[in-house]
Amino acid sequence: MFKVFALMVGLLICGSLYAQSDNIRNPVLIGPQLGFYKTADADNMSLMYGAALRLKLSNALGFEGSINYRREEFADGNIKVDTWPVMLTGMIYPVETIYGAIGIGWYNTKVMYASSLGRADKADQKFGWHFGAGVEIPVSEVVALTGDFRYVFLNYNFEKVPGSGNVDANYFVITAGLLFRIH
Numbered sequence: 001m002f003k004v005f006a007l008m009v010g011l012l013i014c015g016s017l018y019a020q021s022d023n024i025r026n027p028v029l030i031g032p033q034l035g036f037y038k039t040a041d042a043d044n045m046s047l048m049y050g051a052a053l054r055l056k057l058s059n060a061l062g063f064e065g066s067i068n069y070r071r072e073e074f075a076d077g078n079i080k081v082d083t084w085p086v087m088l089t090g091m092i093y094p095v096e097t098i099y100g101a102i103g104i105g106w107y108n109t110k111v112m113y114a115s116s117l118g119r120a121d122k123a124d125q126k127f128g129w130h131f132g133a134g135v136e137i138p139v140s141e142v143v144a145l146t147g148d149f150r151y152v153f154l155n156y157n158f159e160k161v162p163g164s165g166n167v168d169a170n171y172f173v174i175t176a177g178l179l180f181r182i183h
Helices: 002-017
Strands: 028-041 045-057 061-074 079-095 098-113 122-138 143-153 170-180
Touching: 028 061, 045 170, 061 098, 079 122, 098 143
Parallel strands: none
Antiparallel strands: 028 045, 028 170, 045 061, 061 079, 079 098, 098 122, 122 143, 143 170
């Protein structure tokens, strides 16, 4: 997994040099993201927020790096999970404003158990992967609106507590963003 991550980072660095070309519209964009997500076995749909950096290597290929924060609850609120997903996503643009996305994520998590469960809180790091599709709509020469849908494959290993057996932590997320050209 580390080799894939290192390869994608290398491509981002090389792509930043290539993106100097004037024929690529808005080669580097950065801005906030807001999303709604629902983990398969979580108690409720929740809010996720963070920021993204996009790099367009060409009109048909790009990458996005993002970091977000989210909190979810399981087992009727007895298990709370705070997660800081750091994602790297490859993007293919079949047309100028529509893209397909696939990538990997590093999920830094803190699992907090209700005191009645008699378990100690724990921190963990997981790798997962995701795919999806979205739109990137230029509003001006320096601003673009984004929206996408992604499905994330991620499994938590909760300690055996009542109500937490066979928890499915895969989730879908619908995001919206406002990206600003920085280059």
